[in-house]
Amino acid sequence: METAVIKTPIGYAEFKGDAHGLISVKVLDEALETKIPAALQEAAQQIEAYFNGSRNTFDLKLNPQGTAFQKKVWQALLKIPFGTTTSYLELSKTLGDVKAIRAVAAANGKNPLWIVIPCHRVIGSNGELTGYAGGLSRKKWLLDHESPVKQGKLF
Template identity: 65%
Template sequence: MDTCYIETPLGHAKIVGDDEGISAVSILDSKEELSEVIPESLLECATQLKAYFNDQLKTFDLKLNPEGTSFQKKVWQQLQLIPYGKSISYLELSKQLGDAKAIRAVASANGKNPLWIIIPCHRVIGSDGSLTGYAGGLHRKQWLLNHESEFKQQTLF
């Protein structure tokens, strides 16, 4: 597996993958040394992430190879259908997957998504509009939702 680290507005991103596809993308709380050379297998992912953060890309087109159970992969595939700038609730996601009662299992699979941003688990919110859960922290989830919003929110201070 190849690994590289790139700078993003949310912190240093770690990208892991090989010729079979990208298997993980996460934003780190630590400051890993940025990669001077990005492996060929990760170059397109790094390029697309940078374009996303620069408001030049709304849909990723990458070969993905995340590790997970068949149920998790089913949930992750459904997440990729949530349009840029939109959000849905965990209940809506469960219903789309065919079982409203599976909401906890769906939320758990959502939380185990290894491909942050690319598989947009940040677009899933609570039924009441709350920002329930995000492995990268609620501040990053809020930032991503604001970034994708048609109406950018400005901070007062």
């Protein structure tokens, strides 16, 4: 397995993968940038393009490790369009079991491919930001970055 680290506006993105696909992406507060191995060049380019605003979807071979249920939830997350959000309740309904809301939320929290599998696009039913493994400030940044309406600062 190969590992690479690049600097992003929300911290250092550490990603791991091999010929079978991208296994994990997470954002760290501190790290050292590394040379990008050949197996991760495309992932690095697409992640950088996402952060500079020139990409809103990813076209990468993914190989996240998890249970069958987690993978089902992660597949549903991939269908949430850029610039939109959904709630845990709506995601549970999409998956066919409204009573599975806690299990869906838990699977969302175990997503190993932050940003690429857009778990940050899931919010509370009341529209509030709820848990994000990378912290709510990063979740807010990502949602603002993806928002079709850019609000300038007044002062």
